[in-house]
Amino acid sequence: MQRSPGKKLLLIAGLVAVAAIGAGVWRHAADGKDAQKQPTKGASPAGTPVNTAVATRGEIDLSLKIIGRAEAYSTVNIRSRVNGQLETLAFTPGAHVKKGALLAQVDPRPLKAALDEAQGKVASDQAQLTKAEADLARYQNMLGKGFVSRADFDLYKANLGVARAALESDRAAARAAQVQLDFTTISAPFDGVTGAPLAYPGATLTADTTDIVVLNEVDPIRVAFAIPEDSLSAVRASQRRGALPVEAKIPGDNGEPMKGELEFVDNAVDATTGTIVLKGRFANADGRLTPGQFAQVTLPTTRLADAVSIPVIALQSSTSGTFVFVVKPDQTVEQRTVTTGASTAARVVIDKGLAEGERVVTEGQMLLVDGARVRIDKG
Numbered sequence: 001m002q003r004s005p006g007k008k009l010l011l012i013a014g015l016v017a018v019a020a021i022g023a024g025v026w027r028h029a030a031d032g033k034d035a036q037k038q039p040t041k042g043a044s045p046a047g048t049p050v051n052t053a054v055a056t057r058g059e060i061d062l063s064l065k066i067i068g069r070a071e072a073y074s075t076v077n078i079r080s081r082v083n084g085q086l087e088t089l090a091f092t093p094g095a096h097v098k099k100g101a102l103l104a105q106v107d108p109r110p111l112k113a114a115l116d117e118a119q120g121k122v123a124s125d126q127a128q129l130t131k132a133e134a135d136l137a138r139y140q141n142m143l144g145k146g147f148v149s150r151a152d153f154d155l156y157k158a159n160l161g162v163a164r165a166a167l168e169s170d171r172a173a174a175r176a177a178q179v180q181l182d183f184t185t186i187s188a189p190f191d192g193v194t195g196a197p198l199a200y201p202g203a204t205l206t207a208d209t210t211d212i213v214v215l216n217e218v219d220p221i222r223v224a225f226a227i228p229e230d231s232l233s234a235v236r237a238s239q240r241r242g243a244l245p246v247e248a249k250i251p252g253d254n255g256e257p258m259k260g261e262l263e264f265v266d267n268a269v270d271a272t273t274g275t276i277v278l279k280g281r282f283a284n285a286d287g288r289l290t291p292g293q294f295a296q297v298t299l300p301t302t303r304l305a306d307a308v309s310i311p312v313i314a315l316q317s318s319t320s321g322t323f324v325f326v327v328k329p330d331q332t333v334e335q336r337t338v339t340t341g342a343s344t345a346a347r348v349v350i351d352k353g354l355a356e357g358e359r360v361v362t363e364g365q366m367l368l369v370d371g372a373r374v375r376i377d378k379g
Contacts, residue, residue: 048372050364052327052379055310057356060349061238061300062342068225068248068297070289072216073281074190079212080106080205081183091213093196097188104212106184106205115181118174125167132160192217216291221284222263223248225297226275234301235265235278241303246280248295250288258282258289262299300344309347314360315340324354325361325368327376333361335370 080086084106091103135156143153195214199205205212223246227235238244244262260282269276280297282289289295314324315338322340325333338353354360361368362379 046373047331047375048364048367049377050325050327050361050368050374052359052376053311053314053362054379055308055350055354055356055358055360057306057308060304060307060309060347061344062302062304063298063300063344064227064231066225066227066297066299068223068280068295070248070291070293070295071222071224071279072192072218072291073220073222074192074217075291076189076215077211077213078103078186078188078215079208079210080104080186081207082106082111082180082205083207084110084184084205086199086201086203086205086212088201089197089212091194093194093213096193097191097215099188099190101188102185103188103194103215104186106186108181108184111177111181111184115174115177118170118177121170122167122174125163125170129160129163129167132156132163136160186212188215190215190217191219218287218289218291219284220281221289221291222279222281223260223289223295223297224277224279225299226270226273226277227299229269229274229276231301232265232269232276235262235299238300238303244300246282247298248280248282248289249298250293250295253288255288257298258284258295298344302342304342304349307341307349308354308356309349310354310360311362312343312346312348314362314365315348316365325365326354327359327361327374331375332371332373333368335368 086104087107088105089103090105091097091101097103136159139148139153139156142148143150192215195216197213198211203210235244239262246260246262247257248260249257260280262278263281264277264279266277278299280299310324316323316325321337323335323337326336327333336353339351341349341351343349359379361374364374368374
């Protein structure tokens with residue numbers, strides 16, 4: 001039977017449609033398999049890299065955090081000890097100088113002349129003493145032969161005593177003149193940092209009155225701070241265990257806190273503020289602290305004997321409270337709420353929610369959610 005041209009066209013169009021649908025279904029299935037094979041964009045099969053630390057149990061020292069101010073270990077106003085004209089300055093303002101280094105020179109000529117005069121008197125007295133000794137020896141021989149009276153002999157003996165006394169007096173005057181001359185050279189009494197000049201060459205200096213420069217000893221350096229009087233007993237108890245360490249953190253300094261030792265506790269509480277002044281001593285060879293600079297001081301006070309603690313940086317906060325990410329054996333994390341207790345500069349006591357030996361995330365928390373897989377890079 002013959003088919004009409006119209007029916008043939010319909011048959012061909014149907015076959016083409018079926019083939020297209022089949023191809024579409026096969027491609028969809030293939031795309032689905034490929035999608036299952038490819039990981040989701042941004043995911044890390046190995047886990048998010050983190051740093052961790054283990055919760056430990058043991059003794060921990062609690063501490064106070066107070067703002068303190070650095071002060072020079074020693075400060076001295078350099079002055080001339082003699083009257084005279086300032087001849088030269090031998091330091092660079094703001095520079096470090098060593099003990100004994102020349103700082104200034106006072107015109108030595110007037111005092112050099114005074115020394116020469118005193119030494120001349122000593123020489124004259126020495127000659128007079130030599131003559132008096134010779135006279136006494138001669139008259140003593142003549143006295144034995146009866147050529148001179150006893151009174152004349154006693155006079156020459158007295159002259160010898162006067163000559164000796166005059167020599168000793170003028171020797172002392174010469175030594176004093178030498179000291180005065182030495183005072184025209186002004187040296188640093190200790191290692192320190194010079195300030196701006198307070199007098200300049202040509203200025204007339206008055207002994208023990210005119211300031212030339214202020215010298216600060218800054219290595220070591222002190223940091224002074226005040227604590228509430230009710231914390232003093234805890235500080236005293238800590239001191240009985242040994243030297244009390246002190247830390248100072250400098251604002252804007254990204255380095256490690258400076259470590260020092262409590263050196264001074266004032267002898268009275270300030271009745272107006274209810275505080276007492278303490279001072280810590282710090283090595284400052286690198287000049288990190290400058291007198292007058294503020295620093296955050298951390299001072300241990302009380303020791304807890306059996307406490308679970310973790311680094312402070314492990315703590316995170318949310319609207320539901322404080323929590324940490326605990327790393328489980330399968331390398332996933334659990335977001336766990338904890339109750340914190342007292343803290344030190346670096347560690348915090350966990351009163352509830354964490355056991356000794358559990359591992360917590362200390363760096364990388366911002367990329368984590370509950371149940372996330374992690375890769376421990378450190379800790």
